Amino acid sequence: MSGMVEVWRTPSRHAPVDAVVTLPGSKSITARALVLAAIADGPSRLVRPLRARDTDLMAAGLRALGVQVDADGDDWLVTPAELRGPAEVDAGLAGTVLRFLPPVAALATGPVRLDGDPRLRERPNAGLIAGLRDLGVEVEDGGRGRAPFTVHGTGAVRGGAVTVDASESSQVVSGLLLAAARFDAGIDLTVDGSLPSLPHVAMTVRTLAEHGVAVTATDRGWQVAPGPVRALDRVIEPDLSNAAPFLAAALVTGGRVTVRDWPGDTTQPGAQLDRLLTAMGARVQRTDGGLQVTGGPRIAPLQADLGDVGELTPVLAALCALADGPSRLTGIGHLRGHETDRLQALDEVLSAVGARVEQLPGGLVITPGPRRPARLDSYADHRMVHAAALLGLAVDGVEVTDPAAVTKTLPDFRERWAGLLGEPAGVGR
Template identity: 85%
Template sequence: MSAMVEVWQAPFSRTPVDAVVALPGSKSLTARALVLAALADGPSRLVRPLRARDTDLMAAGLRALGVQVAEDGADWLVTPGELRGPADVDAGLAGTVLRFLPPVAALATGPVRLDGDPRLRDRPNAGLIAGLRAAGVAVDDDGRGRAPFTVHGTGSVRGGAVTVDASESSQVVSGLLLAAARFDEGLDLALTGGVPSMPHVEMTVRTLTEHGGTVTTTDRGWRVAPGPITALDRVLEPDLSNAAPFLAAALVTGGRVTVRDWPADTTQPGAQLDRLLAAMGAGVERTADGLQVTGGDRIAPLDADLGDVGELTPVLAALCALADGPSRLTGIAHLRGHETDRLQALDEVLTAVGATVQQLPDGLVVTPGPGRPARLDSYADHRMVHAAALLGLAIEGVEVSDPGAVSKTLPDFRERWAGLLGAPAGVAR
């Protein structure tokens, strides 16, 4: 007998929302901070890190390699140790674990095997595996270029000149750069083509520099000098990508939402929400509390290249399905290799609620239609739950199967969503 699948009745709103929202720490920054703290020259404290499935798996993977990651209230205390195998790392469905921990495992002594959820085995990783081999690391993947695979660490990595194909994920670049200062020759990393989500690479370079790393931009990539990684206590910014559905709710309901503590200077791609939501007709203002978004009497269509902000696509596509004209979202072919094939999933979800969707080689054209109730799959993807919740605000009768997928980055999303609306958390069964 198959297991019962939870179904969530997404709340519908007849009135404008008016709320101030506080969000936990950035997943992307928490992942980078954990890795750098694990490789540093002393103990570090991470203040208000994100505690969710992806970051808990990252912490557990580091513990398996010999790093102490201890809880101190809401903080994490990270104490580096001798990296060692044999070890097994469960990456779940986390691209950050899949691509950030193998270079760390290469610095360990002994074999480290990495695997995860069934869908993880579909996520492309040939670029990282080839990059590790070019740096002198033995990796056994049976020629798949995907999980499961085993990194055979010898306690050191040669590094030096490495050329990679990172066209499927910027995490290939970030994973190699984060550990590069600990390689014997550092790393002279060159790209064979473009890289999506460049703000995430810029985030990696900035955090590594803040930990004392010497990073130089070259005409083909980046050079990291060998040397120590300085221990650093770090306060984590709120996760701006997780802010997307909350701020977008202001447009859907014609209301007002403020996300607290919006950073004045950040490398998070979610910082571009102010520009993108303004393009869709929102009023956007920095206040003493944070970033305030106000909706009006319409949602304008969007024509945008989202290559640098792909993780915002599900929420923006949901807004496009509620706009007053057709939208065109491009630059996001790499989303086919995320937690699910997000372009196909968005096609199915938006079509189910009445929109017309055309898939492009690198994006979507979304034409709104009369909204209709539907039961939507989460595709085990947290961002697809966010999109469905947003659709449910405007279309009565939207249900979401397996809403627990939000545990990946925001486990209490449904409770926070209900708080936004001043409503019960919705019916789950």
């Protein structure tokens, strides 16, 4: 019947898992590679990019601007073209589209309107809009500093010195840096205040350098020199943030999980899982097959500043609810502006299964309690589905509504989760 909300009863597991997991490409790297390929000096091939809602929306947004993005088996072939409007861009709930495409749209001729899901209109974007205006771009947003808004491109951006407030998202910095080589004067970007998720900016800087863009760190931010963006065929790394629930399952069940093809050198924040899971009692080692995590007799509580790795918070917070003492997670106030207010959502979800949660201005204190079954909301947030699945391993009777939120970055998450457990894929009802 139309209008019915899907509910997934997450599988519980009281025996150790022993599995090897292969994951699709990184969302963050795929998004950056698409943008740079679109403004490069020739065609590029992206090998094994992530194909999920966020990246499909990015590709569709670039196509709306005139860029050719063609599927070739599992790859994408990207052929730049003259950027043009008028165009309509659907960002869905993707922060990458919300913040990476407007600077590209400013290089187009004609108006480009960006909108998306209802929650997207709540995601902060004033820092990017103000930065574009200071660079000479006309942006019409009705004074909201949020979607929907229209970028009135003239085919060129003046560029030069600009100061931005990126305290609510590092994507403001990355979005401006990605397009800056095509600005007339490049960019001399100063960051005003705090900058969360710094590894994501490091990822942007490295990706730019790989495309031949001259980018330099300063004591205030970054400078990008004007010039061509070199076309580049790129193999996309596995998404290490999506590895989090699978590796964490080893701790919950006292088992062993290996994620294949773990890169030896990467800027992905998920690379810090080895350190964080070790702190929670896991044995972590590199093997010929990938990164292997083995759970021990206990899950240790975690005291950590997660400011650089905020996207790992939902899974780590779920582990904290299953630990043997109270945990304190800080540096994550910016998560209130993600797909949902993740601190509020985690408070509600963890409390529902029996934990005691205290919200701090920029964090959470999580104290485990007697576990109980619960029906949990996904909040249309893929990471909250991951957290619910992990809780369900240890708590019988956990259900999650709207599990299809995982299509954002890992459409077949439930099938992969069932495979991890050696079970048939569960279905909603």
